[in-house]
C-alpha cells in the first residue's frame with residue numbers, strides 16, 4: 001500500500017479499493033484499518049478528526065466515536081460496529097488485507 005515512512009505515527013491514509021474506501025491509521029506504531037463508512041448513516045468516518053492516543057475516530061457527520069482497531073462504537077448515535085481490516089508491515093511496506 002505505502003512505505004512505512006509515508007504513514008508516520010498519528011497519521012491516517014485513505015485507500016480506495018473497488019467500492020470501498022479504508023482508512024489506515026498509525027496509532028503510535030500500531031497499524032489499524034477501518035472502513036471509511038460510519039455504521040450510523042454512512043458518514044465519511046476516516047475523513048474526520050481522530051484521537052491517536054485513545055485510538056478512536058470521530059465521525060464528521062454526527063460525532064460518533066468509533067474504536068479504530070476494533071470497529072466498536074464508543075458513543076451514540078452509532079450502535080453497530082464498523083468493518084476493520086488486518087494490517088501488516090512487510091519489507092518496509094504497510095499492507096492492508098481487504099479480502
Ligand code: FES
Nearest residue numbers: 038041043059062
Ligand atoms: S453518520 Fe456517523 S455518527 Fe452519523
